[in-house]
Amino acid sequence: MLAFLLTLMLLLGIVIVLAYAERKVAAFMQDRMGPTEAGPYGSLQSVLDVLKLLQKEDIVPAAADKKLFKLAPILIFAAVFAGFAVIPFTPDLIPAGIGIGVFYLLAIISLDVVGLLMAGWGSNNKYAMLGAMRSVAQIVSYEIPAGLAILSVVMICQSLDFQEISYQQGILLNRFSGLEFETNWLFGIEALGINTTNIGGITTWNIFRAPILLVAFVIYFIASLAESNRAPFDIPEAESELVAGFHVEYSGFRFAVLFLAEYSMMVLVSLVAVILFLGSWNTPLPNLTALKFANWTTGTVGELSGILWGGFWLLSKTFVLLFLQLQIRWTYPRLRVDQLMHLCWKVLTPVALGIVLLAGIWRLLMV
């Protein structure tokens, strides 16, 4: 219960910051100023937006399928929020440390699709329906390259446990029970003979342990944009043609929940990308002979310093990815439906399949 509340609070905080950042970043990239009135530099804008939404009337269209309509936002948010249960925030802080976290995450966020379809169908509005169908088609398709990219990480790490994958990517490798006698080699190749177990930092991140995962990371990142309905893959929302897609009929609190779910999805996919590819809560600074940067910026596991450093690195890496998502949204135009499917099925999926194969071979080199 405590984990639930803490995660919810953390998530709300991140989403509020993100919504504000989105508006400011968008404004700055377009040479505008963004919110300036509410609070210093408009920083209270997103808080006030939420308060405004909560005061608004909760409109349920007369012709809507009321049960589906009312349930959908809750289901969508619950599906995304459940994903946070297996995210390790620090070396010893994880809401629910289950051994098959990766598998659970993939399964639970697929439930999102059901909620989207319920919202679109329940609204009894053609725009909402079109938006929901597009978003379901898109999310179901993009789960394949994303899943394959994640699979290649799982093959390299030989684990479905997020916490174990995190431990593998840093100097704390041998602290995880079961990994006491493992070693990290540069680029994962033992034949090179450079032991990076105690160097840590960026050299033990997954994209360095097995450089092939860099490609997997790019594939995952593109697919995750599509899964969270972000530009340039925002055809389900397409405010200029579908008004707002599946949430066009929602107002007040329910809209706020949908909005929250969308931003939580962005945060979740970025967190997963950081954990799987970018070293999770591990520091990016390596130990260089006398300068023990990695040790200094890791803290002691189990103590406050470990928690603070871990949380700091995880969140700062996540925010870098989130910034990239925002920048991409304000840089690229929206793709057409057929271009979207072309990219998914004819480009990303075959490449991801190849990566899975190569990752298997790489793993053989690593042991």
Place this chain on the structure above:
Amino acid sequence: MEKSSVQHKTGFWEVVKSLLSGLRLTWRHFRNADKRRAPVPVMDENYFNQPEGLVTLTYPYEAIPVPENGRYRLHNEIDDCIVCDLCAKICPVNCITIESVKATEEIGMTSDGTKKRLYAPVFDIDMAKCCYCGLCTTVCPTDCLTMTPVYDFAEVDIKNMIYHFTDLTPEQAEEKKQLLAKQQEEMAAAKAAALAARKQQG
């Protein structure tokens, strides 16, 4: 136009290159967000010369100064007005309303030395009707009707858009009217007396 510039570029690296150049562009604008466009007037030589930084002007707090010869809200310096009615006559939309009362004696001088002989109990300009053509200011013989650089004068009630420039209160106006009527009566009486006297002579 050269052929190569319209050629459709394809291929993986071309796509990656163009995607990256897009990101570079937005990043450059993001980095320049600490700069602001200076609110210089159009007369300034740097007006068109500020390619970087945010262009938004936080309007009520800052504004671009308007040119001196711009045409905005009218102002009538009623002390200098000789109530010649030229402005009301030339106005294409008839938004100037003037009523005049002859003075019984000379009222005084305008600042450019013209004698004032008329009072204006009513001198109204309806700014909501005015099309800011500026014709009235050109015909004004004493240059008392001018345009000011004020453009932000929206009102909630449209009646407030009618500007009253007269310096007489209604009572004063009434008094002047009565003075005039009395003077005219006296003159008429004097005239009648003179006429009667001439008849007697003749």
